[in-house]
Amino acid sequence: MEYRQIDLSAWKQVGEGGLGKTYENPDNPRELLKHNKAQMDDLGTVEREYQCAKNVLELGLPTPDVFEIVQIGDGFGTVSEKIVGKKSLSRLIADNPGDVEKIAGIMASEGKRLHGTPCNLPYFKSRKDILMKALDVAGFVDKEDLAKIRAFASTVEDAPTCLHGDFQMGNLIVSGEGKPYWIDLGWFSHGDPYFDLGHLSLLCFFYSRFPQTQEIFHIGEEQFHAFWDAFAVAYTGEKDHSAFDARAGKFAPFDMIIRNYFIPSTPAHSGLFAQLVHALVEKYY
Numbered sequence: 001m002e003y004r005q006i007d008l009s010a011w012k013q014v015g016e017g018g019l020g021k022t023y024e025n026p027d028n029p030r031e032l033l034k035h036n037k038a039q040m041d042d043l044g045t046v047e048r049e050y051q052c053a054k055n056v057l058e059l060g061l062p063t064p065d066v067f068e069i070v071q072i073g074d075g076f077g078t079v080s081e082k083i084v085g086k087k088s089l090s091r092l093i094a095d096n097p098g099d100v101e102k103i104a105g106i107m108a109s110e111g112k113r114l115h116g117t118p119c120n121l122p123y124f125k126s127r128k129d130i131l132m133k134a135l136d137v138a139g140f141v142d143k144e145d146l147a148k149i150r151a152f153a154s155t156v157e158d159a160p161t162c163l164h165g166d167f168q169m170g171n172l173i174v175s176g177e178g179k180p181y182w183i184d185l186g187w188f189s190h191g192d193p194y195f196d197l198g199h200l201s202l203l204c205f206f207y208s209r210f211p212q213t214q215e216i217f218h219i220g221e222e223q224f225h226a227f228w229d230a231f232a233v234a235y236t237g238e239k240d241h242s243a244f245d246a247r248a249g250k251f252a253p254f255d256m257i258i259r260n261y262f263i264p265s266t267p268a269h270s271g272l273f274a275q276l277v278h279a280l281v282e283k284y285y
Contacts (some may be wrong), residue, residue: 003068003069003070003071003076004068004070004071005070005071005072006033006070006071006072006077008023008035008072010025010026010027011023011024011025011026011033012024012026014032016216017170017184017216018170018213018216019036019037019040019184020034020035020036020037020040020041021034021035022034022035023035024082029082030081030082031067031079031080031081031082032064032079032080032081032082032083033070033077033078033079034077034078034079034080034184035072035075035077036075036077038075039263040263041072041075041076041077042075042076043069043076045186046069046075046076046077046078047069048186049078049184049185049186050066050069050078051123052124052185052186052188053065053066053078053080053185054066055120055123055124055188056182056185056188058120059117059119059120059162060117061113061114061117061162061182062110062179062180062181062182063181063182063183063185064080064081064082064083064181064183065080065081066078066079066080066081067079067080067081083173083175083181084175084176085175085176085177086173086174086175086176086181087173087174088169088170088171088172088173089103089106089107089169089170089172089173089174090168090169090170090217090218090219091218092174093169093218093219093223093227094217094218094219094223097223100223100226100227100230101230101234103169103227103230104227104230104231104234105230105231105234106172106174106180107169107172107227107231107234108231108234108235109234110172110180110182111167111193111196111235112235114162114163114164114182114196115161115162115163115193115196116161117161117162118160118161118162119160119161119162119163119189119190121160121190124162124188124189124190125189125190126158126189126190126191127163127165127189127190127191127192127195127258128153128156128157128158128191128192129158130189130258130261131153131156131195131254131257131258132153133261134257134258134260134261135149135150135153135257137261138257138260138261140260140265140270140271140273140274141253141257141274141277142274142277142278145253145277145278145281148281148285149253149254149257149277149281149285152250152285153254156191156192156194157191157192158191158192159190159191159192159193160190161190161191161193162188162190163188163189163190163191163193163195163196164182164185164187164188164196165185165186165187165188165189165195165196165199166184166186166187166199167196167197167199167200168199168200168203169217169227170216170217171183171184187262192251194247194248194250194251195251195254195255197235197244197247197248197251198248198249198250198251198252198253198254198255199251199252199255200228200231200248201228201245201248201249201251201252202252202255202256202280203224204224204225204227204228205224205225205228206252206276206279206280208221208224208225209221228245229241232244232245246284249280249283249284250284250285252280252284253277253280253281256273256276256277256280257277260273
């Protein structure tokens with residue numbers, strides 16, 4: 001199948017995340033182009049993201065419509081609906097630091113809606129099944145740590161409800177009119193909501209210490225911590241969210257192991273991830 005060829009010089013970059021960049025079309029204000037980084041702009045990955053977005057729309061969850069797959073040089077991307085006046089929650093926090101509780105409340109409300117939605121099981125994969133496969137090839141993790149993680153993983157319920165897969169404040173945007181939309185749905189799946197919550201916890205308390213993360217999300221480490229605290233209260237409805245924090249922390253190593261399964265790390269990064277997994281196991285297991 002042939003795809004429309006895109007010349008990026010005719011498009012304006014308007015955003016950048018950890019896995020890719022977005023561009024707007026000066027000739028068509030309805031279009032937004034997403035181009036993944038080189039290791040994720042192959043046709044198979046882009047087709048999966050495209051089909052995920054279509055299937056999420058069918059579930060009734062808010063996400064921009066996706067129009068087509070396009071070719072960009074030797075790689076591929078997607079053209080989707082441009083949300084007028086959109087800002088990610090992370091950008092909203094950067095622009096309105098005093099509104100962190102309100103912004104975290106949006107994430108909590110939409111997260112609970114997402115995690116309460118029955119998933120399209122014939123299409124979307126089980127996050128637990130993915131994890132068990134990833135554990136079998138997680139050679140970068142210390143053997144004792146791996147045994148503890150595997151033992152806990154075996155107790156996790158294979159729930160039929162929706163997971164985003166990259167659940168964080170950069171992947172929930174709001175329009176100029178305040179309507180929320182989920183974006184970047186390539187890792188959408190089903191399972192225990194704590195898979196998503198563990199990812200957010202990992203971001204807020206481990207990745208947040210790195211300058212690159214702070215640059216991507218436009219906020220500092222203390223703001224990540226404040227967001228988690230406000231989110232946890234709003235999501236649980238309890239001021240004391242220590243038990244919530246502890247369970248999310250136990251799921252956090254899953255996220256790093258699954259990430260390495262999808263995107264194998266360099267030897268240098270594998271060493272760093274092994275250290276982070278060990279720190280998480282020591283703290284939460």
